[in-house]
Amino acid sequence: GPPLVRRSLANQIKSVRFNVLLTTYEYVMKDKGPLSKTKWKYMIIDEGHRMKNHHCKLTQILNQYYEAPHRLLLTGTPLQNNLPELWALLNFLLPTIFQSCNNFEQWFNAPFAMTGEKVELNEEEKILIIRRLHKVLRPFLLRRLKKEVENQLPDKVEYVIKCDMSALQRQMYVHMQKKGILLTDGSETNRKGKGGARALMNTIMQLRKICNHPFMFEEIEDAILEHQGLSGNTPNASIATTADLYRASDDTVDDYNGGLPPMER
Secondary structure, eight states, X not given: OOHHHHHHHHHHHHHTOOSOOOOOHHHHHHTHHHHTTSOOSEEEEXXXXXXXXXXXXXXXXXXXXXXOSEEEEOOSOOSOSSHHHHHHHHHHHOTTTSXXXXXXXXXXXXXXXXXXXXXOOOHHHXXXXXXXXXXXXXXXXXXXXXXXXXXXXOOOOOOOOOXXXXXXXXXXXXXXXXXXXXXXXXXXXXXXXXXXXXXXXXXXXXXXXXXXXXXXXXXXXXXXXXXXXXXXXXXXXXXXXXXXXXXXXXXXXXXXXXXXXXXXX
């Protein structure tokens, strides 16, 4: 927000005149100085799987600057199929228990390491470790399935509002549908020549662009400006273009700009 608003919020944070502070990852990193001075009770991280990389900037700043006795990760993918990534999440939640990634890996690799050295595991052994790890995680994990909360969610309501195409869009759409080309100057004799009809790949994609806006095609915008005797850099070009679109939509339009004589204005 504006600097004045941010200063006001900073003063509120210093005086702890709030119950919950909602912010973004960016400001957690950017304003770590003032934010980390508060003794937080809870630290709740949404999209917690972003913490799976122990070396990313967000994870390092949260672990280094912020303190909170209670930590919570909200995520749709809590169980990673990679031991170091899973350790990174557990290290954030319980740093005193899950201190070392190497010890964490050795703990679960031990049944397969007969010589005491680190061994490469095959896929079957990795799956067995992950399943064992899931059992260990259950005390730290609260899982809510969709069927458990679905009756608490409001009904989904969809409003479909259909917009008619302008006359220009309709003409371009029909031409593209029938011939699969974009006509810019009324000529179909030279499909590869500049300014003529141009063959286009993926007709469906081009039809969608026409529905979005005719000026998705530079040739159309240039043709309209040329018809008006203007270029894209001319001050009144955008006004003339807008007026032309209104006319193409069969709507009435009046030009009101600095180029009109005082009496006409």
